[in-house]
Amino acid sequence: xxxxxxxxxxxxxxxxxxxxxxxxxxxxxxxxxxxxxxxxxxxxxxxxxxxxxxxxxxxxxxxxxxxxxxxxxxxxxxxxxxxxxxxxxxxxxxxxxxxxxxxxxxxxxxxxxxxxxxxxxxxxxxxxxxxxxxxxxxxxxxxxxxxxxxxxxxxxxxxxxxxxxxxxxxxxxxxxxxxxxxxxxxxxxxxxxxxxxxxxxxxxxx
Amino acid sequence: xxxxxxxxxxxxxxxxxxxxxxxxxxxxxxxxxxxxxxxxxxxxxxxxxxxxxxxxxxxxxxxxxxxxxxxxxxxxxxxxxxxxxxxxxxxxxxxxxxxxxxxxxxxxxxxxxxxxxxxxxxxxxxxxxxxxxxxxxxxxxxxxxxxxxxxxxxxxxxxxxxxxxxxxxx
Numbered sequence: 001x002x003x004x005x006x007x008x009x010x011x012x013x014x015x016x017x018x019x020x021x022x023x024x025x026x027x028x029x030x031x032x033x034x035x036x037x038x039x040x041x042x043x044x045x046x047x048x049x050x051x052x053x054x055x056x057x058x059x060x061x062x063x064x065x066x067x068x069x070x071x072x073x074x075x076x077x078x079x080x081x082x083x084x085x086x087x088x089x090x091x092x093x094x095x096x097x098x099x100x101x102x103x104x105x106x107x108x109x110x111x112x113x114x115x116x117x118x119x120x121x122x123x124x125x126x127x128x129x130x131x132x133x134x135x136x137x138x139x140x141x142x143x144x145x146x147x148x149x150x151x152x153x154x155x156x157x158x159x160x161x162x163x164x165x166x167x168x169x170x171x172x173x174x175x176x177x178x179x180x181x182x183x184x185x186x187x188x189x190x191x192x193x194x195x196x197x198x199x200x201x202x203x204x205x206x
Numbered sequence: 207x208x209x210x211x212x213x214x215x216x217x218x219x220x221x222x223x224x225x226x227x228x229x230x231x232x233x234x235x236x237x238x239x240x241x242x243x244x245x246x247x248x249x250x251x252x253x254x255x256x257x258x259x260x261x262x263x264x265x266x267x268x269x270x271x272x273x274x275x276x277x278x279x280x281x282x283x284x285x286x287x288x289x290x291x292x293x294x295x296x297x298x299x300x301x302x303x304x305x306x307x308x309x310x311x312x313x314x315x316x317x318x319x320x321x322x323x324x325x326x327x328x329x330x331x332x333x334x335x336x337x338x339x340x341x342x343x344x345x346x347x348x349x350x351x352x353x354x355x356x357x358x359x360x361x362x363x364x365x366x367x368x369x370x371x372x373x374x375x376x
Contacts, residue, residue, distance in 0.1 A: 050320070051292075053312040060310055063328050066354040 040108050044093050044157065047100050054090035058164075061085050085164035091157075098130075098154040106152050109159065110134060113148050130154050138163075239279045239336070239349045241302035246345070249298065250288035254281035254347070274357030275350050277334075283345040290318040290340060299323055299338060307336065331355075 045051045056064065065082045095101060113136050122135035131153050138146030144167065149160040236244060243254050257263070257280050264278040292314035300309065306327045313322040320341055327334040329351055336349045 045314075048316065050315045051313070053309075055308070055310055055312075057308060059328065060308060060326060063326070063333055063354070067358060 037108075037112070040105070040112075041091065044091075044101060044105060047095065048093035048157075049096045050092075050094040052090070052092040054088070056088040058086050061088065081166070085162060085166065087161075087163045089159075089161040089163075091159040093157040095155045095157075100155075101157060106132070106150070106157070109150055118146075118148065144168075237302060237304045239281075239347070241304075242299050242336075242338070243281045243347055245298050245302050246283065246347070250283075250286070250290070252283050252286055252288065254283050256281070271360045272356050274353050274360045276332075276353075277349070277351040279347075279349040281347040283347075284343070286340065286343050286345045290321055292316075292318065292321055295321055295338075295340075296323060299325070299336075303336060307334070 061082050065079045093101070117138050117140065118136045119139050120134065120136050122133060124131075124133040126132070132151075134148070134150040136148040137144050138148070143165060145163070145165055147160075147162045147166055149158070151158040247253055260278065260280060264276060267278050268276040292312075296309070296312060296314075300307070303325060307325040308327065309323065309325050311322065311324040313320065315321070321338070322340075323336075323338040325336040327336075332351050332353045334349065334351050337347070339346050
């Protein structure tokens with residue numbers, strides 16, 4: 001009888017373990033590939049009334065590129081741009097009242113990108129409205145390998161992070177993707193900034 | 207007598223072998239689309255409205271889009287009044303959907319009345335899309351399999367038709 005149970009035990013385990021492990025499976029998408037500290041994300045999300053997150057990893061971008069049929073010249077350019085990217089991450093936090101997030105929260109976000117790899121290219125501060133915009137480029141061996149955009153308004157905080165090789169003149173092509181409509185404006189801001197660099201500086205843009 | 211002793215032991219053991227997995231599976235509500243719907247039903251004490259003849263509709267969608275859209279699954283929760291914690295809902299959907307699914311869009315409101323989750327999964331040349339949308343008192347859960355090339359072809363066909371129709375009316 002004992003032998004019988006010894007033989008039966010593995011059979012019971014063989015059936016029960018896969019079933020139990022299936023139900024106890026962890027999150028399939030694993031940890032977020034968005035390189036910001038989860039603590040900052042959680043903190044902001046807890047204060048915000050609405051949170052929008054767009055996470056497109058390399059695999060998803062490769063697949064999204066298939067949706068561009070490639071006949072149109074713009075589509076070809078967008079497809080090439082998307083295929084080369086490592087990820088596009090958008091976070092948008094909307095708040096009910098002014099001052100629900102602190103300037104420290106924004107500084108924490110900025111500090112994350114204050115390394116030698118990231119170069120600030122646009123820094124705009126409007127004292128009257130309290131709005132600010134930061135655009136930073138990740139430069140590796142003289143080539144741009146990423147872009148970080150932080151737009152802070154009294155009731156809205158938007159973060160766009162694009163990882164991978166990207167050219168400023170291609171940015172406008174991405175504005176058709178969900179959550180990235182602001183990129184068309186950034187493209188214009190950078191062009192404006194280039195013009196301003198050639199002429200004497202004016203206003204709050206640095 | 208000795209034989210009867212065997213049987214007496216065998217029956218409970220067989221019951222355990224058969225019942226334990228069945229109970230665990232029933233509790234978890236399976237995996238994938240049905241698992242998510244089952245979990246929502248049990249967590250929020252609500253029932254999904256099943257769409258009659260959905261298989262037929264899926265077949266029609268597949269034909270109409272030349273294979274662009276297939277494997278349509280739809281569940282609708284009317285009068286959804288439960289308070290939803292966005293993090294909990296997201297965790298539950300991630301766990302039930304299983305391996306391979308990546309969340310690409312999440313929109314959540316603190317008060318819980320609006321939640322949107324969009325997951326995608328490459329399926330060979332196709333892409334699986336799972337959408338959960340809660341807006342006020344209605345929650346819709348949809349899963350489809352999309353062929354980007356064929357769907358593009360269908361969209362372009364309608365686009366061209368619209369343009370030609372617009373030109374003609376001008």
